[in-house]
Amino acid sequence: xxxxxxxxxxxxxxxxxxxxxxxxxxxxxxxxxxxxxxxxxxxxxxxxxxxxxxxxxxxxxxxxxxxxxxxxxxxxxxxxxxxxxxxxxxxxxxxxxxxxxxxxxxxxxxxxxxxxxxxxxxxxxxxxxxxxxxxxxxxxxxxxxxxxxxxxxxxxxxxxxxxxxxxxxxxxxxxxxxxxxxxxxxxxxxxxxxxxxxxxxxxxxxxxxxxxxxxxxxxxxxxxxxxxxxxxxxxxxxxxxxxxxxxxxxxxxxxxxxxxxxxxxxxxxxxxxxxxxxxxxxxxxxxxxxxxxxxxxxxxxxxxxxxxxxxxxxxxxxxxxxxxxxxxxxxxxxxxxxxxxxxxxxxxxxxxxxxxxxxxxxxxxxxxxxxxxxxxxxxxxxxxxxxxxxxxxxxxxxxxxxxxxxxxxxx
Amino acid sequence: xxxxxxxxxxxxxxxxxxxxxxxxxxxxxxxxxxxxxxxxxxxxxxxxxxxxxxxxxxxxxxxxxxxxxxxxxxxxxxxxxxxxxxxxxxxxxxxxxxxxxxxxxxxxxxxxxxxxxxxxxxxxxxxxxxxxxxxxxxxxxxxxxxxxxxxxxxxxxxxxxxxxxxxxxxxxxxxxxxxxxxxxxxxxxxxxxxxxxxxxxxxxxxxxxxxxxxxxxxxxxxxxxxxxxxxxxxxxxxxxxxxxxxxxxxxxxxxxxxxxxxxxxxxxxxxxxxxxxxxxxxxxxxxxxxxxxxxxxxxxxxxxxxxxxxxxxxxxxxxxxxxxxxxxxxxxxxxxxxxxxxxxxxxxxxxxxxxxxxxxxxxxxxxxxxxxxxxxxxxxxxxxxxxxxxxxxxxxxxxxxxxxxxxxxxx
Numbered sequence: 001x002x003x004x005x006x007x008x009x010x011x012x013x014x015x016x017x018x019x020x021x022x023x024x025x026x027x028x029x030x031x032x033x034x035x036x037x038x039x040x041x042x043x044x045x046x047x048x049x050x051x052x053x054x055x056x057x058x059x060x061x062x063x064x065x066x067x068x069x070x071x072x073x074x075x076x077x078x079x080x081x082x083x084x085x086x087x088x089x090x091x092x093x094x095x096x097x098x099x100x101x102x103x104x105x106x107x108x109x110x111x112x113x114x115x116x117x118x119x120x121x122x123x124x125x126x127x128x129x130x131x132x133x134x135x136x137x138x139x140x141x142x143x144x145x146x147x148x149x150x151x152x153x154x155x156x157x158x159x160x161x162x163x164x165x166x167x168x169x170x171x172x173x174x175x176x177x178x179x180x181x182x183x184x185x186x187x188x189x190x191x192x193x194x195x196x197x198x199x200x201x202x203x204x205x206x207x208x209x210x211x212x213x214x215x216x217x218x219x220x221x222x223x224x225x226x227x228x229x230x231x232x233x234x235x236x237x238x239x240x241x242x243x244x245x246x247x248x249x250x251x252x253x254x255x256x257x258x259x260x261x262x263x264x265x266x267x268x269x270x271x272x273x274x275x276x277x278x279x280x281x282x283x284x285x286x287x288x289x290x291x292x293x294x295x296x297x298x299x300x301x302x303x304x305x306x307x308x309x310x311x312x313x314x315x316x317x318x319x320x321x322x323x324x325x326x327x328x329x330x331x332x333x334x335x336x337x338x339x340x341x342x343x344x345x346x347x348x349x350x351x352x353x354x355x356x357x358x359x360x361x362x363x364x365x366x367x368x369x370x371x372x373x374x375x376x377x378x379x380x381x382x383x384x385x386x387x388x389x390x391x392x393x394x395x396x397x398x399x400x401x402x403x404x405x406x407x408x409x410x411x
Numbered sequence: 412x413x414x415x416x417x418x419x420x421x422x423x424x425x426x427x428x429x430x431x432x433x434x435x436x437x438x439x440x441x442x443x444x445x446x447x448x449x450x451x452x453x454x455x456x457x458x459x460x461x462x463x464x465x466x467x468x469x470x471x472x473x474x475x476x477x478x479x480x481x482x483x484x485x486x487x488x489x490x491x492x493x494x495x496x497x498x499x500x501x502x503x504x505x506x507x508x509x510x511x512x513x514x515x516x517x518x519x520x521x522x523x524x525x526x527x528x529x530x531x532x533x534x535x536x537x538x539x540x541x542x543x544x545x546x547x548x549x550x551x552x553x554x555x556x557x558x559x560x561x562x563x564x565x566x567x568x569x570x571x572x573x574x575x576x577x578x579x580x581x582x583x584x585x586x587x588x589x590x591x592x593x594x595x596x597x598x599x600x601x602x603x604x605x606x607x608x609x610x611x612x613x614x615x616x617x618x619x620x621x622x623x624x625x626x627x628x629x630x631x632x633x634x635x636x637x638x639x640x641x642x643x644x645x646x647x648x649x650x651x652x653x654x655x656x657x658x659x660x661x662x663x664x665x666x667x668x669x670x671x672x673x674x675x676x677x678x679x680x681x682x683x684x685x686x687x688x689x690x691x692x693x694x695x696x697x698x699x700x701x702x703x704x705x706x707x708x709x710x711x712x713x714x715x716x717x718x719x720x721x722x723x724x725x726x727x728x729x730x731x732x733x734x735x736x737x738x739x740x741x742x743x744x745x746x747x748x749x750x751x752x753x754x755x756x757x758x759x760x761x762x763x764x765x766x767x768x769x770x771x772x773x774x775x776x777x778x779x780x781x782x783x784x785x786x787x788x789x790x791x792x793x794x795x796x797x798x799x800x801x802x803x804x805x806x807x808x809x810x811x812x813x814x815x816x817x818x819x820x821x822x
Binding site for chain 1: 424425426460461464465495498501541646662664668688689690691694
């Protein structure tokens with residue numbers, strides 16, 4: 001078994017000198033998976049009709065079965081493949097038969113800042129809820145969350161909102177949020193909302209590959225997770241799980257010839273979603289190859305344990321170097337494989353900080369670290385990976401310090 | 412300049428012995444374009460953040476400008492890239508602010524057959540209209556078309572439906588339909604419906620690369636066309652043009668952080684669609700490489716002229732060999748680079764014919780030719796391409812004859 005850390009960097013196609021501490025935004029994947037994707041593409045172009053009509057759907061089922069086993073989903077037919085988390089969220093929210101005035105609970109994570117009109121969970125999901133509120137006249141119930149918070153405080157806030165807003169139909173919340181990159185008490189939240197007759201839609205965009213999942217035990221109504229972020233599959237690739245009891249509410253964003261109304265005897269969630277249409281299947285097909293690679297280097301538990309420990313240690317290192325602190329609660333339940341560290345900036349406007357850091361970190365420090373505001377402060381989110389170690393966090397800390405200094409000097 | 416025909420087969424990655432007369436279903440693309448796609452993918456994986464956030468959007472604009480010039484669109488910002496025609500149709504139809512009872516005119520091309528509940532234009536577009544009729548309570552007005560028909564007869568049918576159904580808001584019709592693969596009088600139809608205060612949404616899935624387009628002259632309200640079918644770009648790749656006067660009605664299927672309601676001063680169609688999200692950009696980026704290849708072998712006019720002439724001659728050859736006829740009208744305006752030939756079958760049930768022909772043509776005759784019913788007969792659709800010549804149509808004719816004989820013998 002190879003050792004985790006920089007020695008594994010050779011397995012990934014990242015360029016020399018790059019400090020890769022941002023798996024969370026776009027993911028990356030090993031050379032062996034890339035090679036498999038190329039082979040599927042070549043197989044397709046030999047005879048596109050044979051591949052698209054016959055071979056690809058069969059290969060897709062192999063990926064679907066293996067993924068279902070990984071996430072504890074007893075029936076692979078309950079899993080659909082969609083391009084990314086944004087599209088998967090739109091799939092549910094734009095086909096669910098909302099009636100005028102239906103209420104949807106969403107979790108607001110941070111103060112509204114100039115780049116976000118409406119900040120509940122991931123910005124694209126928020127914006128989709130906003131679109132649906134315009135298109136279908138639904139009402140959004142926001143839960144305001146000021147991190148750091150204990151899991152119990154998050155649950156209490158949601159319970160309060162549910163009490164104050166009778167008739168909520170669906171709740172949309174994260175498994176691991178994006179900014180800040182923190183674990184959410186999604187299992188307890190699922191039980192809380194379902195106990196109140198509310199459908200639970202979990203945005204697990206960052207979940208699969210970062211934390212263990214057992215969908216049968218969690219029993220959400222809807223669950224999505226990108227495979228391209230933490231599972232080492234090429235972009236764009238997301239899976240959407242829909243509980244059988246809710247499959248009648250969901251149709252693909254690209255309605256196809258299998259479409260039937262839910263009350264039609266031939267309605268089939270599986271058939272509607274098995275037909276991906278004219279797309280490049282290679283990303284979906286490499287799920288099994290990504291899982292084989294993960295098994296070859298030690299398996300899910302080993303990967304997740306290494307990344308979590310590195311995030312905790314690396315975050316502490318960066319905070320100490322910057323003279324700030326990690327975003328955590330007393331129970332230390334917020335950090336999975338992403339860690340959020342406060343930046344030593346005073347009175348920094350997010351609308352200026354964000355583009356400056358993106359440009360400077362990429363072009364002057366050969367890295368990328370997302371930065372974002374929480375409660376008047378600016379935080380940076382760093383991702384741990386099997387091909388990084390504390391040396392990368394030291395380099396990232398140095399890049400952040402220099403960029404903070406340059407930003408303060410400029411202003 | 413290389414000669415068109417089998418000599419050009421070496422430029423394409425199709426396997427030896429394959430008889431490629433079905434460009435229309437999934438398209439194919441030259442090795443040089445494939446190589447460019449691989450290079451963009453490699454560039455991305457060197458530093459995914461730099462590529463996805465900065466480099467890809469800039470490269471995308473180069474493709475968009477060149478495509479806009481090709482299709483006569485003065486402002487490239489009016490063009491959006493979407494995965495395929497189905498998704499592009501859903502983009503418009505599922506964000507357009509229909510009110511309950513709004514009417515949409517659609518063109519019904521053939522008798523309803525068992526695989527098609529509702530047959531107006533392309534099945535996925537029909538099904539999307541059906542979904543929207545359920546989701547938003549709109550009313551569909553069908554125009555029944557029994558081919559072959561003259562262009563004037565098609566226009567007369569539509570005019571009659573418009574007269575009989577006051578208050579139609581949008582008309583959805585093809586540029587070149589799929590089954591049968593025939594040219595539609597889309598320019599005259601645009602003028603007809605717009606004169607009646609109806610928005611014109613043209614499904615040009617098969618158009619770009621097969622026929623010349625001048626969007627400024629046609630002036631549709633919405634126009635989509637796959638680039639992966641006839642323009643030699645990897646799947647999935649479609650462009651959607653929306654006239655500026657209608658951009659307020661359209662948002663992406665994956666609503667993103669640029670979403671604004673149409674009456675917001677910062678609303679921007681371009682911004683909402685420029686952000687493709689976490690996807691593989693390589694297909695969009697190769698548009699300019701595909702156009703360079705097309706220029707290198709003689710350019711659009713030469714390609715389209717060769718393919719059209721081959722479709723006409725090849726169709727006549729197949730019909731003569733089968734003892735049947737080509738689907739054409741008296742003015743001979745139906746055939747572009749796809750030709751539809753009647754099969755010598757009697758009392759054949761489409762639900763049996765279609766899967767039998769797919770399986771037999773692919774696995775016993777090393778080809779693929781879509782077959783479908785029109786008015787109680789079964790037709791086959793053959794595509795002409797720069798890498799095929801009459802020899803391929805002879806082989807296809809032989810495969811069709813043998814498959815017809817085997818099907819009749821079996822039944």
